Amino acid sequence: MNLKDFAKKQLFDFFIITTCVNFVMCIMGMTFAADTQLSYEIMIYPPLYGLFGTIPSWILYTKRELSTRQLIIRKILEFLCLEVLLILLTFGGGNLRKENAPIIASFAVSVLAVVGCVNVVGWIFNNRQAKQLTKELIQYQNSF
Amino acid sequence: METKIIKIPEDGTERVVVECHRETPTVNAIVRFVQSMNRSIRGELNESEYEIGIQDILYIESVDNRTFLYTADEVYRVRERLYELENMLLDASFLRISKGVVVNLLKIVSIKPALNGRFAAVLTNNEEVIISRKYVPDLKKKIRGDIG
Numbered sequence: 001m002n003l004k005d006f007a008k009k010q011l012f013d014f015f016i017i018t019t020c021v022n023f024v025m026c027i028m029g030m031t032f033a034a035d036t037q038l039s040y041e042i043m044i045y046p047p048l049y050g051l052f053g054t055i056p057s058w059i060l061y062t063k064r065e066l067s068t069r070q071l072i073i074r075k076i077l078e079f080l081c082l083e084v085l086l087i088l089l090t091f092g093g094g095n096l097r098k099e100n101a102p103i104i105a106s107f108a109v110s111v112l113a114v115v116g117c118v119n120v121v122g123w124i125f126n127n128r129q130a131k132q133l134t135k136e137l138i139q140y141q142n143s144f
Numbered sequence: 145m146e147t148k149i150i151k152i153p154e155d156g157t158e159r160v161v162v163e164c165h166r167e168t169p170t171v172n173a174i175v176r177f178v179q180s181m182n183r184s185i186r187g188e189l190n191e192s193e194y195e196i197g198i199q200d201i202l203y204i205e206s207v208d209n210r211t212f213l214y215t216a217d218e219v220y221r222v223r224e225r226l227y228e229l230e231n232m233l234l235d236a237s238f239l240r241i242s243k244g245v246v247v248n249l250l251k252i253v254s255i256k257p258a259l260n261g262r263f264a265a266v267l268t269n270n271e272e273v274i275i276s277r278k279y280v281p282d283l284k285k286k287i288r289g290d291i292g
Contacts, residue, residue, distance in 0.1 A: 002278065068258075071259050071260055122261065123257055130255045130257050130263055133255045133263070133284070133287075134254045136287045137249065137255065137287050140287040144173060
């Protein structure tokens with residue numbers, strides 16, 4: 001993938017992550033701190049997580065073609081980096097304590113859910129494009 | 145377009161005649177296809193050499209600087225480099241879909257999504273070959289008739 005295509009994919013992922021983080025923050029907030037009053041400052045967090053969430057994707061960037069095996073390994077590495085980065089970002093300021101384990105675990109599962117959502121949405125878009133390509137390919141084959 | 149098959153004696157020369165009002169992309173595609181049917185590539189299998197008609201080729205792959213040609217039943221080793229075969233088959237229904245693979249578009253049954261924004265082409269023998277994102281614009285151009 002060239003840099004332009006990669007940047008487009010990053011932008012696409014950024015918006016999906018930001019949307020998903022909104023939902024996750026809403027669900028986690030209502031579950032763990034339903035009475036908490038928040039300021040407007042909270043609105044900066046979804047795009048911030050979206051931004052940090054796309055950084056580990058650079059692990060996947062390369063000009064050469066990766067085999068499926070190499071890609072799977074890089075995808076796993078990307079996910080691990082993402083978990084570590086976001087947990088440190090959220091709980092790094094002294095909140096990485098044993099008593100916070102349930103909320104940290106929930107957070108880690110939420111990150112997994114968002115990663116899953118991003119991949120599913122990406123797959124839906126690609127599937128639509130693949131169906132269109134198949135349709136055009138059959139027309140091409142029929143012209144012979 | 146009306147089609148007609150006329151059977152001729154065994155000693156006669158087989159030929160295809162296209163009668164048309166003008167040369168359209170469809171007419172040219174028919175001509176290219178008929179011409180391509182006569183072409184073959186020399187391949188090696190079990191120390192014997194074979195002529196493989198290009199209509200029987202599923203795809204051609206380059207692995208460690210060696211080129212292999214895949215049909216439904218066999219895998220042949222060929223002397224030419226992948227880019228040489230790509231150029232040779234440019235006017236036929238062949239297209240490069242990744243750094244190491246040139247595929248026969250007439251042997252693709254469907255295209256489906258693969259990992260990380262790539263696509264996979266499912267061939268007539270159910271084998272799958274990866275289409276890199278880089279080559280998707282070329283694929284679109286080829287099947288829409290914008291190139292070769």
